[in-house]
Amino acid sequence: MIELLGYCLNHTEASLEVDPALLGGDEGKVLQAIQSRLSEQKTPTYNKIAIGYYNEMVLRNLASQFSYMTRADFLELLETVRVTKKLSILDKTFSDYFRRFSEQQKTSDKLAVLTELKQVFQKMDTSATKYRVETNPELLEQWMISYRQPTEYKVKTGITNVDAIIGGLRGTELVIVIADTGIGKTNLLVNMAVNMLKAKKKVLYFSLEMSTSELLDRFVPIYGNYNARDIRERAVQQDFLHGTVTELKQFDLRVVWSGAITSSDVAYEITNQQPDVVMVDYLQRLNDDKGRDTEMERLRDMVRKLKNCAMANQIPIITPVQIDKASSKSGQIRVENVAGAKDIANEADLALY
Numbered sequence: 001m002i003e004l005l006g007y008c009l010n011h012t013e014a015s016l017e018v019d020p021a022l023l024g025g026d027e028g029k030v031l032q033a034i035q036s037r038l039s040e041q042k043t044p045t046y047n048k049i050a051i052g053y054y055n056e057m058v059l060r061n062l063a064s065q066f067s068y069m070t071r072a073d074f075l076e077l078l079e080t081v082r083v084t085k086k087l088s089i090l091d092k093t094f095s096d097y098f099r100r101f102s103e104q105q106k107t108s109d110k111l112a113v114l115t116e117l118k119q120v121f122q123k124m125d126t127s128a129t130k131y132r133v134e135t136n137p138e139l140l141e142q143w144m145i146s147y148r149q150p151t152e153y154k155v156k157t158g159i160t161n162v163d164a165i166i167g168g169l170r171g172t173e174l175v176i177v178i179a180d181t182g183i184g185k186t187n188l189l190v191n192m193a194v195n196m197l198k199a200k201k202k203v204l205y206f207s208l209e210m211s212t213s214e215l216l217d218r219f220v221p222i223y224g225n226y227n228a229r230d231i232r233e234r235a236v237q238q239d240f241l242h243g244t245v246t247e248l249k250q251f252d253l254r255v256v257w258s259g260a261i262t263s264s265d266v267a268y269e270i271t272n273q274q275p276d277v278v279m280v281d282y283l284q285r286l287n288d289d290k291g292r293d294t295e296m297e298r299l300r301d302m303v304r305k306l307k308n309c310a311m312a313n314q315i316p317i318i319t320p321v322q323i324d325k326a327s328s329k330s331g332q333i334r335v336e337n338v339a340g341a342k343d344i345a346n347e348a349d350l351a352l353y
Contacts, residue, residue, distance in 0.1 A: 001081050005031060006066025007074045009059060012044050014074060022081050026052040030059070072271045093120060154316055155277045158195020166350065169277070169316035174307040176283070176344075177320040178353035185320035186210070188352075189279050190218045192318065196277055197251040204275035206266060207257040208285035215255060223248055262288045263305040270313050280306065282320040283344075303344040 005027050008015040015035050020028035029051045037044035046056040054062075097117045104110045134142075153168025169175065179185045193203045207215050221228040224244030230236050256269055263286050270278055280286070283303065290298045310317045321344070 006062045007069045009063035026054055030054050070272045072268050155196050155201050157192045171314040172311045173316045173349040174310050175318040175350045176348045180323055189281055190222055194223050201276040202252040204273050204278045205255045206280045208261055212255050212257055260287045263302045267309045278317045280319040284322050299344050303347045307347045
């Protein structure tokens with residue numbers, strides 16, 4: 001598939017995820033050349049990877065032709081090609097054994113062909129690998145190697161009291177922030193985001209109930225230590241904001257905002273943006289279709305998708321959740337009081353409230 005090759009020309013590290021045999025021919029040879037250059041820690045320039053039909057000019061044009069492809073497009077296409085390849089192998093295998101089965105006259109010989117076919121299928125990898133299997137002794141040996149190293153956190157919240165207890169977030173965690181309406185869940189997220197940006201982390205922020213302008217009305221005063229109301233009422237002259245805005249512009253902050261964002265949209269953008277941390281403000285506002293499910297089932301499904309996304313991308317996801325009405329009236333704020341689905345906390349690694 002030239003689309004896969006085109007993407008790998010623009011993102012050479014992605015070539016390591018592709019088996020050259022999937023492409024075959026000169027395309028596979030070019031991919032192999034890219035992988036070889038990377039393994040030697042050399043730059044895979046066009047003149048070094050040109051093979052056969054794919055000379056420097058053709059490679060350059062191919063890279064330009066598929067420069068629009070996102071990582072999500074690449075991963076979807078790669079999975080399609082893998083499945084197509086496996087189906088092709090299955091089709092050929094079935095055809096060969098069906099012919100042999102039809103040629104046999106005796107029932108015992110027909111059964112022997114079917115038995116052989118069963119053995120072939122048992123040895124054949126016909127499924128998409130969605131997990132890793134690690135075994136001893138390597139399993140414990142690798143753990144001992146990592147144990148000698150200091151604990152590495154993907155990000156820290158920057159809030160002293162919180163970090164003193166949890167240390168930081170290593171990645172793969174789903175963190176829920178539990179609070180009542182109007183308590184300041186968004187402000188807490190923005191404070192964390194500002195601290196993480198100062199630590200040179202890439203922050204991907206999903207705003208489901210505020211526009212970017214409203215959200216920046218929170219970021220600017222928190223970062224610049226201005227009065228939030230003065231910023232909101234536009235009481236601070238722009239000249240005084242110039243330094244703060246200039247500094248904020250240097251940070252890698254990416255905001256996705258809409259009331260129609262779904263958990264699938266979150267997963268898609270995480271794949272494309274490759275952030276260090278993700279914030280979804282807030283969980284119950286995700287616009288996943290309920291269908292015939294109850295609200296509890298909808299929320300449970302969403303939180304599972306977020307947890308799986310955190311694990312797959314090795315990044316922490318932080319999302320506030322609303323407590324139920326009864327807990328709000330009683331003043332009880334506990335992890336089991338999440339509105340609409342008390343057991344979604346089971347999917348969370350950490351609850352802050």
